[in-house]
Amino acid sequence: MGKANNQSIQVSGLQFSYDNQPPIFADFNLDISPGSRCLLVGANGSGKTTLLKILAGKHMVGGRDVVRVLDCSAFHDTQLVCSGDLAYLGGSWSKTVGSAGDIPLQGDFSAAHMIFGGRMPLLHAVLIHSVEGIDPVRRENLIELLDIDLKWRMHKVSDGQRRRVQICMGLLHPFQRTLFVRPVIMTIAKPQFQVLLLDEVTVDLDVVARMDLLEFFKEECEQRGATIVYATHIFDGLETWATDVAYIQDGELRRSQKLVELPELKNASNLLSVVESWLRSETKRENKLVAASPQFKKASAFDNSPFRSSRHMAYYR
């Protein structure tokens, strides 16, 4: 076991690369304290999803002390996800099955089938109390909050409706992978997360569903001291929702601070404009590099074109 700490999430000296790829994270460090609602921001491809998956224990990295969640190793200590303390919501409409990885969910499933863990309730009222490990009141609240019709057929609903069912499942059931390998865990599962990792799950939701869901998450944090890390490109309403922001550029942590201490936010109209200015200054830096170093210039097809302006062409002008 690593040394005890009072952070919900602690990443120390993380190194990670996908197979045969240059490293995404070379020496990455991040601390997130209990009760935080931390926004994870950065340009496309900066490493947000990869980081969330590492925090969720989906990738093995280094030793037990590199990625700690609730003072356990995110990858090695499987009880984190078995117990429901650590939950990850993101990705596509798929199910992680043992060593087979993410399998796209296909076929004619109802929302009830998905939410009730594969047990199609004949009599909803009877079965509602019988599914092991799931708090029926919490489940009813989530179904109501997300306005889910249990009769929806998953292959015949909109992206946003499918996403609502996915969110409901993710908040009720611990990782599907763990349930599959060790079904007995279901009987001791606590459906209430202590750390929730969200990878842009609200993107398909309409504005009311999104705001209601964010409010629900906020209450969970405030009442139970739970911690949320939320990777997103949509900043509407997040100035008052989030407590912290972590900004990643090309696998490097550029900022990690409390939102109330963010100097730019004092002068800017909203969080969107602050993040926009960060991302635009990334582009500017790249442009400056290109301008300063001719070797960075990409050859364009036009460079060899006979129509390109050149000193030789001057004879013909």
Ligand SMILES: Nc1ncnc2c1ncn2[C@@H]1O[C@H](COP(=O)(O)OP(=O)(O)OP(=O)(O)O)[C@@H](O)[C@H]1O
């Ligand atoms: N399975 C994979 N195999 C190889 N490279 C990958 C894989 N998944 C992501 N990458 C690469 O890793 C880098 C980080 O990707 P990641 O998905 O973590 O970025 P992101 O910040 O979540 O981006 P976005 O905002 O577009 O969702 C990118 O360069 C991406 O191309």
